[in-house]
Amino acid sequence: MFKRLFNFAPNFKRYTMYNSDTTDVKERILAAARELFISNGYNGASVRDIAAASDTNIAHINYYFQSKYHLFEIIFEEAFDVLVQRVFRILQSEMPIFEMVEAWIHSYYEVLAEYPQIPLFILNEMNHNPESLVTIIKMREPKQVLDKLSARLEEERKKGTIRETPTVDFGINVLSLCVFPFIFNKFAVKVSGVSSAEYKAIIKRHEKYVIRFVLDALKPCKLQ
């Protein structure tokens, strides 16, 4: 299930470049930790569970990763990069503005369809345990990305391509429309009784609405 995580998380290589037999144990622990931490959060996943799921034992975990918390930080970093790397690359590209926005939304829907549990995981851990996690996030320089987006929006507004658009409000809207449907997944499925497959189809269709919504809000009336 998490195999393809590697595509999005180059930093993860740091922990997988060994060639000895021990690599296998580390890998198995990481795979189990990924699954359990992201599903159940830090408190909800015990090292005992992780040891059992990876067919190792608690001593292995502490031998290779020093502590439960250190292992957790590695998983958090990975998960954050999954959500952010592709999107940051798009936001810093020089694509035409409407294409960029569409690619931005689409890449969220694509990544989140594969890893729907990550946003809730991150938002949760940030709520209960911010300090050391903030460091991990700030290293990715989100401010720089926001500034670049601001400059882009201002430039296009001057050209008359888009309306006056406050960057922060616009960013919150895009995030809201992309991320929330996935956070809401399990709630909706449990309460409405639709199957997970049906909800996936609903979200797939929903992406189109979101793209139209956002582009219409950006374009000045005369261009619509």
Place this chain on the structure above:
Amino acid sequence: MFKRLFNFAPNFKRYTMYNSDTTDVKERILAAARELFISNGYNGASVRDIAAASDTNIAHINYYFQSKYHLFEIIFEEAFDVLVQRVFRILQSEMPIFEMVEAWIHSYYEVLAEYPQIPLFILNEMNHNPESLVTIIKMREPKQVLDKLSARLEEERKKGTIRETPTVDFGINVLSLCVFPFIFNKFAVKVSGVSSAEYKAIIKRHEKYVIRFVLDALKPCKLQ
């Protein structure tokens, strides 16, 4: 901090109609449980913490509420009603459609400004512990509310007041735009470094954008 919760949760009266001195102990436990469960989740809040915060002891909690889980269910029910009662009332009213949508969004922003932690709390507990909580939610008959909204949208579309609007997609959009900014609160504050007060101001302004966004998406072009 949670005193005004009573306004939104009439069911809560069930637990507060006693007049003896013991009421005070129950009240204090409920107040502490409210705060701690909603901030830290079921696993993150221990009965020890709740006892300490309410200046009672563990035996009191079990005496009055039988078990930690039973106490939790009461808090969950209350919290759910806070989010849902006002909104359900608006969705079932006969207000003109555009007024209704604006009131819908506004009531979310108003309730969530006061209880910003509740959505994450509910989404979380639904993820980790759905079965018995689903019952609590289904008792509020959300399906009925959705059907009423569907009928309303269809009726207005026939009159030409609004575009063709799929109820579920529209509902998800409104929920996303209203709820996510609050879920995102702590993350944004910690990462960007803006103060909580500044973020509150951002959200306050943001409400206006959301209302415009949603109404523009509903209105047919000729009416804009």
Place this chain on the structure above:
DNA sequence: GTCTATAGCTGGATAGAC
């Protein structure tokens, strides 16, 4: 109704044999 003491369990981490 109140409160202390404690049972019984699960958590993370480590010592020490191999």
Place this chain on the structure above:
DNA sequence: GTCTATCCAGCTATAGAC
């Protein structure tokens, strides 16, 4: 590197004195 046994801190719940 591996694994068992164990420590100790935390948890919920309850027994039983007052």
